[in-house]
Amino acid sequence: SQQGEEDPQALSIQEGENATMNCSYKTSINNLQWYRQNSGRGLVHLILIRSNEREKHSGRLRVTLDTSKKSSSLLITASRAADTASYFCATDAYSNYQLIWGAGTKLIIKP
Amino acid sequence: EPEVTQTPSHQVTQMGQEVILRCVPISNHLYFYWYRQILGQKVEFLVSFYNNEISEKSEIFDDQFSVERPDGSNFTLKIRSTKLEDSAMYFCASRLGQNYGYTFGSGTRLTVV
Numbered sequence: 001s002q003q004g005e006e007d008p009q010a011l012s013i014q015e016g017e018n019a020t021m022n023c024s025y026k027t028s029i030n031n032l033q034w035y036r037q038n039s040g041r042g043l044v045h046l047i048l049i050r051s052n053e054r055e056k057h058s059g060r061l062r063v064t065l066d067t068s069k070k071s072s073s074l075l076i077t078a079s080r081a082a083d084t085a086s087y088f089c090a091t092d093a094y095s096n097y098q099l100i101w102g103a104g105t106k107l108i109i110k111p
Numbered sequence: 112e113p114e115v116t117q118t119p120s121h122q123v124t125q126m127g128q129e130v131i132l133r134c135v136p137i138s139n140h141l142y143f144y145w146y147r148q149i150l151g152q153k154v155e156f157l158v159s160f161y162n163n164e165i166s167e168k169s170e171i172f173d174d175q176f177s178v179e180r181p182d183g184s185n186f187t188l189k190i191r192s193t194k195l196e197d198s199a200m201y202f203c204a205s206r207l208g209q210n211y212g213y214t215f216g217s218g219t220r221l222t223v224v
Binding site for chain 1: 216
């Protein structure tokens, strides 16, 4: 069964606006991570939020986690053209070693 | 900033041939992983490696695949008798421990023709 599912699948906004992406998952987790992938390139770790945390900030990024709803959101404030990429959530469960990935949100920032 | 290094960046191979994808994880990391991403699809877990042995593997990671950590720095993925459907981007990753983020390499694009 699929674990992380992001929505929307695609998001196009103007530079300077805020971008919000959501992720839902199904099973208990140890932590949830967000990654960025520029087209055809590697995965860059953005932020990790533990299951006992509700909110975390890193620069222009804000991540929330609601374990009762099994959901997380990633907010990018004051977006820039360089933020154009695909964003993935990935969950790290207690009982295994792997990350389980969502299908990603493709974010396009229009100048 | 420490990096995970993968070589080659792109490999083209004939169907049925063996390939070895190479990775140098971050030196003090303890957990090592291979993931793959078929073009336009989700990232899929292949295998995790800890304490010099496989700790978990997915259904994809069948007898065609093997991993090795032949010395203190390299971590390799071998694919025997490649198939067309093995064409994908293969990512190596490492992390210091659980509850740490992963550091991914920039990937090897494998094309099987």
